[in-house]
Amino acid sequence: MELSLSLAFRAALQRELKLAWRRRGDLLHPFAFTLLVATLFAIGVGAEITLLQRASGAVAFLCVLLALFLSVDGLFRPDRDDGQLDHLLISPVPLPLLLSARLLAYWLVHGIGLTLASPLLAMLLRLPADQLPVLMLALTTATIGMSAIGLIGAALTVPLKRGGILLALIVLPLYVPLLIFGCGTVAAQANGEPIAAALYLTAALSAFLATLAPFVAAIALRLGMD
Amino acid sequence: MLEWFESMGHWAFISASYAAMVIAIAIDLISQRLGRSGLTLRLQQQRARRRLRKGI
Amino acid sequence: MQKFWIWLTRFASPPVFYRVAGLWRPWLGLATLLFGVPALIYGLFFAPADYLQGESYRIIYLHVPAAWVSMLAYVAMATAGAAALIWHTKLSELAVVSIAPLGAGFTALTLLTGMLWGRPTWGAYWVWDARLTSELVLLFLYLGVIGLASAYGDARRGARAAALLSLVGLVNLPIIHYSVHWWNTLHQGSTVRIFGESSIDGSMLWALLASAMAAKFYFAWSLLGRLRLQLLAAESEKAWVAKALNLEPADA
Numbered sequence: 225m226e227l228s229l230s231l232a233f234r235a236a237l238q239r240e241l242k243l244a245w246r247r248r249g250d251l252l253h254p255f256a257f258t259l260l261v262a263t264l265f266a267i268g269v270g271a272e273i274t275l276l277q278r279a280s281g282a283v284a285f286l287c288v289l290l291a292l293f294l295s296v297d298g299l300f301r302p303d304r305d306d307g308q309l310d311h312l313l314i315s316p317v318p319l320p321l322l323l324s325a326r327l328l329a330y331w332l333v334h335g336i337g338l339t340l341a342s343p344l345l346a347m348l349l350r351l352p353a354d355q356l357p358v359l360m361l362a363l364t365t366a367t368i369g370m371s372a373i374g375l376i377g378a379a380l381t382v383p384l385k386r387g388g389i390l391l392a393l394i395v396l397p398l399y400v401p402l403l404i405f406g407c408g409t410v411a412a413q414a415n416g417e418p419i420a421a422a423l424y425l426t427a428a429l430s431a432f433l434a435t436l437a438p439f440v441a442a443i444a445l446r447l448g449m450d
Numbered sequence: 451m452l453e454w455f456e457s458m459g460h461w462a463f464i465s466a467s468y469a470a471m472v473i474a475i476a477i478d479l480i481s482q483r484l485g486r487s488g489l490t491l492r493l494q495q496q497r498a499r500r501r502l503r504k505g506i
Numbered sequence: 507m508q509k510f511w512i513w514l515t516r517f518a519s520p521p522v523f524y525r526v527a528g529l530w531r532p533w534l535g536l537a538t539l540l541f542g543v544p545a546l547i548y549g550l551f552f553a554p555a556d557y558l559q560g561e562s563y564r565i566i567y568l569h570v571p572a573a574w575v576s577m578l579a580y581v582a583m584a585t586a587g588a589a590a591l592i593w594h595t596k597l598s599e600l601a602v603v604s605i606a607p608l609g610a611g612f613t614a615l616t617l618l619t620g621m622l623w624g625r626p627t628w629g630a631y632w633v634w635d636a637r638l639t640s641e642l643v644l645l646f647l648y649l650g651v652i653g654l655a656s657a658y659g660d661a662r663r664g665a666r667a668a669a670l671l672s673l674v675g676l677v678n679l680p681i682i683h684y685s686v687h688w689w690n691t692l693h694q695g696s697t698v699r700i701f702g703e704s705s706i707d708g709s710m711l712w713a714l715l716a717s718a719m720a721a722k723f724y725f726a727w728s729l730l731g732r733l734r735l736q737l738l739a740a741e742s743e744k745a746w747v748a749k750a751l752n753l754e755p756a757d758a
Contacts, residue, residue: 376674380654380667390653394671397646398678401685408689425688429681440674443591447666456625460561463626464550467565467619471572474615478608478728485735490751493742497753 232317233325240329254291254334255341261287262348273350280349281359281410287345288338288363289370289403293395295334296374297387299326300445304382313449323438323445327375335367358413362426366406369430372437373398379441383448401429518597520737521746527730534727542720549713562626567713569619571721572612573637576644579609579725583651584676587669597733599665600740602672603655604732608725610648616641636690640683647675661740 244251265283269276303309312322339360346356377395381387408422455462516522549567586601620638621631632638651668658664741747748754 380671381657383663383667384657390650390657393646393653394650397643397650397682398674400643401678401681404685404689425685436677440670444667444670447663447670460626463562463622464564467568467622468546468550470615470618470622471568474611475724478611482728482731482735485732486738489735489739489742490753493747493751493753496742 236325244333258287258291280351282407284345299378300382319442320438331371339363362406362409365426366402369402369433372433375437375441379444538723541716545713545716565623567717571718572616575721576612584672587672590669600736602669606651613645636687640686
């Protein structure tokens, strides 16, 4: 039994990653989106370097957060449209297990993907060089929690015709603690303080959310489908 | 307008807060009343329509 | 214990609840007036002015009770949501749907009075104070629940989704509150604290507690009214609804 569970997990993970790989061109969109937001911000604020530099950590973090949010609606919607979601629901494998595979794949593709895009973002926003590794560390950690919240939000809104602004209303307020601790990590580095406290809080929160989210999302999917 | 309001001092802010409470309560009461009468009307019409369809 | 459960399930049956809630409402309304009117009149005209903030602290008699109810309402909503998910009772689903707009109203009132208090005290309508900020996030949580409940075509499924979301929100609420507090101390260590930390004079305290009680009674009164209305709408085909609204029976 244990073997088949881990097999199912691996199969689900492989499927998601393979799908993402086939549509790898689509991954450029969120990447371009982050650069676009950063550009708009810089243009809006003006080319005054000190102001831009002071906000750069938080702005880079926000660009990634928004780009990640945009991909949340795609977590279940394509599968619902082609009937895959029903198969997921009637599968004998526990649904939370399959959902945690999906969460992991989503984080690997979007969370890590966008984190890897952040150096370019940092360059645009003139982020001081010593803050870049901290920013990437904070993003890697915080995107786990954000993906988990996205999983819940997507599961709650998948029966609706479109997620749209309602999805934002559900997901974005829940991002607040991750935003605070994530940006707090970068800010601590900028102020020359130890980053451990904020980073650990981000990590603890992410771990908590990632553990809880598959179960909550499973309940939400079952509520929406029966 | 805002400057005039602020120049009235503390009591302007206090009375604005109390006015906000009164307005909130009024909205609550009116929405409950409207909800009830709207529901009664809707059910009455629904029943009348059904009776017509059955009778004729 | 079993007797209690039987009593509880009987109480949750729509016609019984409708009748009992109708019996309770006048008393709740009376309690609201009995606590609220003297407390607000005393607070508005007779309580001594605060020696730090002068007269404008009198907003406390609205702001703090509304803030307490806004949080209490969220807990009540999530509790009803848990009941809705566990027992699938119609009453608790409707309770989630009825509490959400009411709680959002109390939250909005808290924010509004907080802003009106902030201007004479801090010199600005909005300060990113920890409590105000988490109250603002609370408003967004309420709006999410309201939006989700109304977005579904099927009301019961919408109510269940909203119930689940309210539970997720309840788990996150302490985290949000704590994180905002942490953020606040990080960014502005020296804001003037007017909520909570300053000690309060005894003569102000009883009026504050009385107005807080009044706000809670008002919440219960309004909630029961809304719940009764929701019950009538949800059970509109049943005979007891026709009797309650003085309609002719459905199949005459």
